[in-house]
Amino acid sequence: MSNLLVNTRDQQFVLFEQLGIEKLFESEAFKDFTKDDLLMIMNEAEKLAVNVLAPTFKEGDEEGCHIKDGIVTVPKCFHEPFKKFCEGGWLNPMDSPDVGGQGIPAAVGFANIEIFGAANYAFMMYPGLTHGAASLIHSYGTEEQKNKYMYRTFSGEWTGTMCLTEPGAGSDVGALKTTAKRLPDGRFLITGTKCFISAGDHDLTPNIIHPVLARIEGDPAGTKGISIFIVPKVTVNDDGSLGEPNDVKCGGIEHKMGIKGSATATLNFGEDGKCIGELLGNERDGIKIMFQMMNEARIGTGMQGLVSASAAFEHAVAYAKERVQSVPVWEMKNPDAKAVAIIKHPDVRRKLLWMKSHVEGLRSLCYFTAYCLDMSKVSKTEEEKANWEGFLDLMTPVVKAYTTDKGLLVCSMAMDVYGGYGYCQEYPVEQYMRDEKIATIYEGTNGIQALDLVGRKLGQRKGANVMNLFGVIQKNIAKAKTNPELAKYAVLLEEASNACIELTMFFAQSGKSGDFLLPVLNACKFLEIFGDVIVGHFLIEAAQTAAGKLDAIYEANGASSIGKQKGLQRSDKEAAFYSGRIASAKFFANDILTTVKARCESVKMAEKSPLEITDEAFAW
Numbered sequence: 331m332s333n334l335l336v337n338t339r340d341q342q343f344v345l346f347e348q349l350g351i352e353k354l355f356e357s358e359a360f361k362d363f364t365k366d367d368l369l370m371i372m373n374e375a376e377k378l379a380v381n382v383l384a385p386t387f388k389e390g391d392e393e394g395c396h397i398k399d400g401i402v403t404v405p406k407c408f409h410e411p412f413k414k415f416c417e418g419g420w421l422n423p424m425d426s427p428d429v430g431g432q433g434i435p436a437a438v439g440f441a442n443i444e445i446f447g448a449a450n451y452a453f454m455m456y457p458g459l460t461h462g463a464a465s466l467i468h469s470y471g472t473e474e475q476k477n478k479y480m481y482r483t484f485s486g487e488w489t490g491t492m493c494l495t496e497p498g499a500g501s502d503v504g505a506l507k508t509t510a511k512r513l514p515d516g517r518f519l520i521t522g523t524k525c526f527i528s529a530g531d532h533d534l535t536p537n538i539i540h541p542v543l544a545r546i547e548g549d550p551a552g553t554k555g556i557s558i559f560i561v562p563k564v565t566v567n568d569d570g571s572l573g574e575p576n577d578v579k580c581g582g583i584e585h586k587m588g589i590k591g592s593a594t595a596t597l598n599f600g601e602d603g604k605c606i607g608e609l610l611g612n613e614r615d616g617i618k619i620m621f622q623m624m625n626e627a628r629i630g631t632g633m634q635g636l637v638s639a640s641a642a643f644e645h646a647v648a649y650a651k652e653r654v655q656s657v658p659v660w661e662m663k664n665p666d667a668k669a670v671a672i673i674k675h676p677d678v679r680r681k682l683l684w685m686k687s688h689v690e691g692l693r694s695l696c697y698f699t700a701y702c703l704d705m706s707k708v709s710k711t712e713e714e715k716a717n718w719e720g721f722l723d724l725m726t727p728v729v730k731a732y733t734t735d736k737g738l739l740v741c742s743m744a745m746d747v748y749g750g751y752g753y754c755q756e757y758p759v760e761q762y763m764r765d766e767k768i769a770t771i772y773e774g775t776n777g778i779q780a781l782d783l784v785g786r787k788l789g790q791r792k793g794a795n796v797m798n799l800f801g802v803i804q805k806n807i808a809k810a811k812t813n814p815e816l817a818k819y820a821v822l823l824e825e826a827s828n829a830c831i832e833l834t835m836f837f838a839q840s841g842k843s844g845d846f847l848l849p850v851l852n853a854c855k856f857l858e859i860f861g862d863v864i865v866g867h868f869l870i871e872a873a874q875t876a877a878g879k880l881d882a883i884y885e886a887n888g889a890s891s892i893g894k895q896k897g898l899q900r901s902d903k904e905a906a907f908y909s910g911r912i913a914s915a916k917f918f919a920n921d922i923l924t925t926v927k928a929r930c931e932s933v934k935m936a937e938k939s940p941l942e943i944t945d946e947a948f949a950w
């Protein structure tokens with residue numbers, strides 16, 4: 331099937347040839363799956379994405395969400411696809427069958443999310459948040475709460491949200507003002523306003539389950555005093571039927587740059603003093619509990635960076651092959667020269683390879699993170715489990731921030747490839763770029779993610795997670811050095827990786843010597859460097875696999891000369907694919923990894939001008 335959303339061949343490459351997820355089938359949790367089963371599931375996901383979700387991409391953006399007389403409506407074209415999506419079991423295929431899932435590996439679940447999101451990310455906000463809310467109740471709810479709320483949320487009969495942000499509490503969640511007052515029956519009266527709540531109100535389903543952070547009266551200030559409550563939009567009777575509306579009113583929806591099909595609502599809880607909430611988990615455990623959903627959402631938001639980049643890149647390549655403009659530079663003096671497709675121009679080729687290498691690297695990064703989840707489930711020892719969970723913790727802020735920052739740049743570069751047409755709504759890249767921008771902001775801005783990486787994640791388990799990662803990278807380098815074609819690129823990865831290790835140590839030392847502001851000031855720079863090294867590692871690892879497969883194709887076809895090999899790269903799709911993977915690794919190593927050491931040195935020079943400049947000196 332041909333689609334301009336995601337390179338499905340590359341998806342399969344990452345899953346089966348790079349990560350080797352078939353290893354999972356040896357475990358109890360995944361023993362009932364075969365590679366063919368998973369390919370079939372991915373094929374079905376692709377059909378749904380191409381035939382059902384993609385047609386709503388432009389229409390959903392143009393129609394957007396509306397509010398009239400307090401009723402919020404989503405684009406009309408979302409209703410039928412939402413039903414089909416849920417009926418097809420796509421809301422929670424990674425969960426266990428006892429909650430309606432199919433127990434598929436997360437790595438494959440992520441591949442499906444990539445193609446669904448590339449078809450329409452604004453649409454995917456509804457199932458994404460719904461899954462997160464249901465999972466919270468699954469992990470922390472009582473049996474009664476599960477029966478009352480969870481099953482119908484997992485099935486998509488109702489949807490879910492995530493209610494943290496308030497006008498005065500954005501990055502600083504601990505500053506929230508929403509309160510919870512005890513009722514004699516053990517439930518709580520919730521009062522407060524949450525803003526920017528995705529899927530906060532809409533007409534897709536008759537009920538919405540809001541997990542809401544609030545402070546029980548008398549509990550301490552800051553994050554330690556926060557609890558979490560299940561607050562349904564409509565109350566649910568003991569027999570499961572819907573009761574009275576629960577005093578949750580939508581105060582308005584945002585008019586925003588992108589993801590226009592996703593309703594971003596201000597929600598007023600308890601305007602009439604009648605909003606009922608049920609405590610989820612223990613009192614004052616709200617942040618700990620919500621972190622489960624936030625981590626899921628952070629990785630999901632990272633996926634948003636990948637999906638936008640994937641689709642924008644696929645479109646840019648197709649456009650570059652069709653758009654004819656300018657004679658090639660080497661024919662400039664030939665008056666009879668003909669204009670060529672823009673893909674022939676060196677600068678366009680460089681841009682396309684920049685995008686291709688980033689998209690592929692981001693795909694490996696995201697799927698590897700999902701694979702960590704799978705491996706943590708099937709680990710045989712506590713230590714092994716802790717190592718996989720450690721990778722997952724370490725990767726979460728990187729996936730969120732690095733993927734979304736680079737995803738946005740890929741969209742921007744795709745627009746450059748289109749020239750002026752890319753800036754216009756006739757072509758989809760401007761929407762991909764508008765939809766993508768929010769991903770660098772919500773779920774904790776990328777600045778906050780970088781602080782999480784530098785301030786918490788690097789030091790977790792006394793630095794074992796990060797050192798394990800560098801150990802894996804070093805093994806990959808040693809192996810790549812034995813491949814004559816890749817050896818010099820492996821050296822570039824080694825230099826970049828060593829510089830990054832030194833910077834990590836330097837940060838640890840700065841913290842110990844009291845100069846903790848230096849890592850804080852440079853956290854974003856560090857996250858980018860760290861991400862570059864990880865992506866460079868994945869690309870070189872993948873290139874080694876690709877090189878082996880390519881050699882086998884050459885051998886099978888008797889292609890020993892460069893000329894014959896080039897010919898195969900044109901005529902044989904698999905040869906083209908593997909040679910493209912090698913090109914990505916070489917390009918990324920040369921273009922990006924060579925800059926890592928200089929950027930590390932620049933941080934170590936401890937430039938403090940952003941701290942020293944007075945507020946007054948910033949602007950006239």
Ligand SMILES: Cc1cc2nc3c(=O)[nH]c(=O)nc-3n(C[C@H](O)[C@H](O)[C@H](O)COP(=O)(O)OP(=O)(O)OC[C@H]3O[C@@H](n4cnc5c(N)ncnc54)[C@H](O)[C@@H]3O)c2cc1C
Binds near residue numbers: 501773775777
């Ligand atoms: C479309 C959309 C959908 C959203 N969906 C949801 C949702 O479903 N649920 C939900 O709860 N929220 C949601 N949000 C809110 C979103 O998570 C917040 O906007 C985001 O966390 C930032 O908070 P803020 O906007 O108040 O910015 P602020 O916190 O005011 O931050 C402004 C700037 O200051 C920086 N900053 C703040 N504190 C620090 C610090 N300590 N150190 C360094 N820099 C700092 C930030 O990085 C940012 O650059 C959504 C927002 C939007 C726009």
